[in-house]
Amino acid sequence: MTHATRISADHHAVIVTSNAGFVTDWMLRYFGPWWHATSTTDADQAERTVRADIDPETAEMLTRSVLDAPHEKAEYARAPMVHTRTPEGAVRAAQPDQQLAYEARPDGTVRIVGADEVAVALAAARLARESVRGQLLTDGWVILHASAVTRGNGAVLLTLGNKGAGKTTVALTLARQGLGLLANDRVFVRAAVDGTVSVLPWPSAAAVGLGLLNALGLYDEVRARFMAGDRLHPTQDQRVTDALLAGKRTPQWENGRELKLQFFPDQLATMLQLTLTTRGPAERFLFPQITPNAEPELLDDKRMLREEDFFTAASEDRYPDVFGLLPDNGGAGLRTAFGMLTGLPRTAFRLSHDAAANTDFLKALTAEE
Structure with a gap:
């Protein structure tokens, strides 16, 4: 059959x-x-x-x-x-x-x-x-290294930053407050004829650290479901699985890299109770930084969108085009999308390791007018 x-x-x-x-x-x-x-x-x-x-x-x-x-x-x-x-x-x-x-x-x-x-x-x-x-x-879409959430009006907030800057923290914190989660690591973007930039999700397992899961108040529910037999994505490192089995809530590290829980996309809804959304127009860039003991605050940071924030065939590090499934141009829409995206408003800010303070700050920052 x-x-x-x-x-x-x-x-x-x-x-x-x-x-x-x-x-x-x-x-x-x-x-x-x-x-x-x-x-x-x-x-x-x-x-x-x-x-x-x-x-x-x-x-x-x-x-x-x-x-x-x-x-x-x-x-x-x-x-x-x-x-x-x-x-x-x-x-x-x-x-x-x-x-x-x-x-x-x-x-x-x-x-x-x-x-x-x-x-x-x-x-x-x-x-x-x-x-x-x-x-x-x-068809003109290109891939941007960003997390993304959608507001009630459907507009997309794109969070950019280097590794460890807080892209996942921002996305999950806002999604816990009722915004739609559109992506946790990568998105497709394309310039539209009306002058906007459309955003689509990149489906993938979602990586969430044990510390962040605990800080957001999600650890107990996830562990209970896991202990009841709801298995996570098999790419998860066994050491993270062992930590979850043992009830550990602190981050797990290897050579400076955090080992994280790996959720199937559908588990973001069933286990984390998040609302997943599928499309929207880009509205604003968020550029976070995380300083453990600092108060959340706005920053006068000049970080802008860069061409390095896009994935191309030349920069792809996980899935080289061995099978010839990608176009030779590597995404013809990159320059057009880049030009339109650089015109979007941007906000830079600092977050801390205080989940409650981060939540209050991000709620106020992204409140719809």
Whole structure:
């Protein structure tokens, strides 16, 4: 039996099919909250398809064909990958450590085979997102490294900053106060003919530190659900899982990098009780900084939008375009979107580690007139 899920964003789509309902159900919960994902019986509704099957024998055969041919090495989704191109123009790839093999054909279809249903589902979600991403980039959308929330009027507040500046803190604090959560790490943006800039979410697992979860008053509910069997995203580091099992509320670190809980997109609604939104026009930039023992306050900071805040094929660090799913221009709309976004109002401010003070400050800062 073949199962199928159709995933679409801004009139672009991909269909994921599988011999395992587990895989297509995964697509529903991963994409459904932010992109439109629905079960379908017609696998011909989209120009692009991802076929993701549990098939260990074919995975082994494809892996061997890659290893036996001249091949290149890459890191894809933080795991080693080998890949080669066939005389017919198809890209074959394998991640032997994960027992996964791939074949991307020139017509835009991708095949994934593997032995483990979770590994296959993870790979299918990544490649389905890359397929839609390629279509969006071709259509003038570009990717901005920002978190985003929507106000009651639908307008989008974009939060930018370097790693650790507080993008997630701002987004989750405001979402806890009733604003819609549109994205926690990346967004698609595109200049519209009316002079506005439209914003779409980038579906992904949401990373939230234990300390922030506790400060926002969400820790007890999440741990209770976890202990009752509601599992988080499998990319979560086992040390974070162990800390949650032990009831630890403090941040977990490794070499200066915080290890965080990883939530499925649908769990932001079911476990964190947040409202997820799917689109809106950009209204304002927020540029936070966090100083642990300081009072929240406005800053006279000159930080502006920079071209480095955008993701391009050249700067992508997690998902290099091994399968040729992205356009050669890397996002033709970057310069137009950049020009319009630089004209948006901006507000720079300092937050502290006092969640209540941060909440009061951000509520006043973003109150609608």
